[in-house]
Amino acid sequence: MTMRTYSPEERFVATQLARADLYEFSRWMFVQRKGFIWNRAPHHKIICDALMRVFRGECKRLIINVPPRYSKTELAVINFMAWALGKVPDSEFIHTSYSGKLASKNAFQTRDLVLSQAYHEIFPELVLRHDSKAKDDWKTTAGGCVYAVGDGGTITGYGAGKQRPGFGGAIIIDDPHKADEARSEVIRKGVIDWFQNTLESRKNGPETPIILIMQRLHEDDLAGWLLKGGNGETWENVVIPALQEDGTALWPAKHTVEALRIMQNAAPYMFAGQYQQRPSPAEGGVFKPDNLVTVDAIPAGVVEWVRAWDLAAAIDGDYTAGPKLGKLPDGRYIIADMVRDRMAPDDRDKVMKNTAERDGTGTKISIPQDPGQAGKTQVLDLTRKLAGFSVSSSPESGDKVTRAEPFASQVNVGNVLMLRAPWNQALIDEMRMFPNGSHDDQVDGLSRAFSVFIDNNFGMLDYLAQLAAQKAATQTGP
Incomplete structure (x- = not known):
C-alpha cells in the first residue's frame, strides 16, 4: 500500500x-x-x-x-x-x-x-x-x-x-x-x-x-x-484485559471473541494471567470451587473418614493443613473439617494428636513422608505420637497439579460436599487460585486424603474408568 x-x-x-x-x-x-x-x-x-x-x-x-x-x-x-x-x-x-x-x-x-x-x-x-x-x-x-x-x-x-x-x-x-x-x-x-x-x-x-x-x-x-x-x-x-467484562474483545483486529474463548479453554492459567491480568481463572483452573455443594449438616451413613496432613517446614511461610474428608454411601465425598495454622513443630504435633483424639479411632490418618532419612525419622516420630490410631504415610509423587487432578475432577462434577464453616472461604479462594496462588496446603491435604480412598476402595485403574464414564456422561448429557 x-x-x-x-x-x-x-x-x-x-x-x-x-x-x-x-x-x-x-x-x-x-x-x-x-x-x-x-x-x-x-x-x-x-x-x-x-x-x-x-x-x-x-x-x-x-x-x-x-x-x-x-x-x-x-x-x-x-x-x-x-x-x-x-x-x-x-x-x-x-x-x-x-x-x-x-x-x-x-x-x-x-x-x-x-x-x-x-x-x-x-x-x-x-x-x-x-x-x-x-x-x-x-x-x-x-x-x-x-x-x-x-x-x-x-x-x-x-x-x-x-x-x-x-x-x-x-x-x-x-x-x-x-x-x-x-x-x-x-x-x-x-x-x-x-x-x-x-x-x-x-x-x-x-x-x-x-x-x-x-x-x-x-x-x-x-x-x-x-x-x-x-x-x-x-x-x-x-x-x-483482552476479554472485556461485557464479553467483547478489546482489540478485535488482533483477537476476536471467538479466538479469545478458544485460547481461554485451551490454556486457562495462561489466559487468566497473560490476557485477563488475573493470575488465575475467575472460575478456577484445576478446581471449579463454585461446584462445591455446601451443606449445613453431615449426611448420615458416612462410609469412611480420612484426615490427611500437609506439613509446613517453618512457621513464617506455609501453613500446616489437615482436612477431614469423608466418603458417602452414594459415592459422593464431604469435606467436614479443616485444621490450618502456622505452627512450630512441637505445637503442630500437639494439634495433630488433639485432632486425632477428637476425630476418634474410626478416622484414618495420612501423612506425607519427605525424601531422605530426615523424612523417615519425622514419620516414625509422628506415628509414635499418634499411637492407637490408624496412621499411614507415603512420599509425594508427581507434581502438585497431577496429584490434585483426581480430587479436582470430583469437585468439578459436583460430587463433593462441604460442611458450612468459617474455614470455607479460605479453601474456596485457594482452590480458585491453584496452582498459581501463594498457598496450596489445603489442596495438597485434600489430594492426599482422596488418594487414600482411591488406593483403598477400588484402585487407580478402576477410578480412571469411573472418571472416564463421568466425563462421557457430562459431554453427552441425559
Whole structure:
C-alpha cells in the first residue's frame, strides 16, 4: 500500500498535535514510518493517557497490565521515551526487561526513531551526541540519556530522572518476568530482589517516576508484589484485559471473541494471567470451587473418614493443613473439617494428636513422608505420637497439579460436599487460585486424603474408568 501524500498544512497540523500529545505522536509516527494507518484500539489511548499523567507529574508510580503483543512496548517504551526526550531533551531514562537483549533492542529502536526525518519535523531541537553509537547507551547533546539493561544487570554509574521540578526522565520496566519462568519462586524472588536492591536505587531523586508495564504471570510476580505494598509505595494500576467484562474483545483486529474463548479453554492459567491480568481463572483452573455443594449438616451413613496432613517446614511461610474428608454411601465425598495454622513443630504435633483424639479411632490418618532419612525419622516420630490410631504415610509423587487432578475432577462434577464453616472461604479462594496462588496446603491435604480412598476402595485403574464414564456422561448429557 502506498502512503498518501500529505499537504504542507496537514503535515503542520499533524506535527503540532504529535508534539503536544503522546497518542497523536504515536499515530503520526506509525503512518510515517510504516506507510499505512495504525489499526488502533481503545487501550492504545488508555496507555498513552496514563503515560501522559506520568509526564505531567500527576503519577509517580504506574503499573500497566496489558496482554502480550498489544503494542505495549512500542507505546510505553519506544514512543514514550522518544516523545519525552523531544519535550525535555535532558531527560534521563533507564529501561529494563527480563532480557538484556530485548532491552537493548528497545533502546536501539528508540534511537532509530529519534534519528528519523519524521521525528525531526516534530522535535527539531533534539540532537544526539556524535559518540552515541551504542544500542543500549546513548545520549543527547542536552544531557539526556537512555540506558538499557536486563534484569540482574549492572547499572553502576547510571541514574534516572533530574532532581528538579517537572519531568526529567524515568525508570521504565517492560515485562520483568519471562513467561515460562514466572512459576519459579526462586526466579520471581530474584527479580524482586534486583528491583529492591539495584533498580530502585538508580532514581536520582524520590520524584523520579517508575513505570512498570507487563502481562500478569503469577499472583506474586513483580506487579503483584508491588500492588500488595511490597516496596511501601502506592501504585496506580491500569488493568487492560483482552476479554472485556461485557464479553467483547478489546482489540478485535488482533483477537476476536471467538479466538479469545478458544485460547481461554485451551490454556486457562495462561489466559487468566497473560490476557485477563488475573493470575488465575475467575472460575478456577484445576478446581471449579463454585461446584462445591455446601451443606449445613453431615449426611448420615458416612462410609469412611480420612484426615490427611500437609506439613509446613517453618512457621513464617506455609501453613500446616489437615482436612477431614469423608466418603458417602452414594459415592459422593464431604469435606467436614479443616485444621490450618502456622505452627512450630512441637505445637503442630500437639494439634495433630488433639485432632486425632477428637476425630476418634474410626478416622484414618495420612501423612506425607519427605525424601531422605530426615523424612523417615519425622514419620516414625509422628506415628509414635499418634499411637492407637490408624496412621499411614507415603512420599509425594508427581507434581502438585497431577496429584490434585483426581480430587479436582470430583469437585468439578459436583460430587463433593462441604460442611458450612468459617474455614470455607479460605479453601474456596485457594482452590480458585491453584496452582498459581501463594498457598496450596489445603489442596495438597485434600489430594492426599482422596488418594487414600482411591488406593483403598477400588484402585487407580478402576477410578480412571469411573472418571472416564463421568466425563462421557457430562459431554453427552441425559
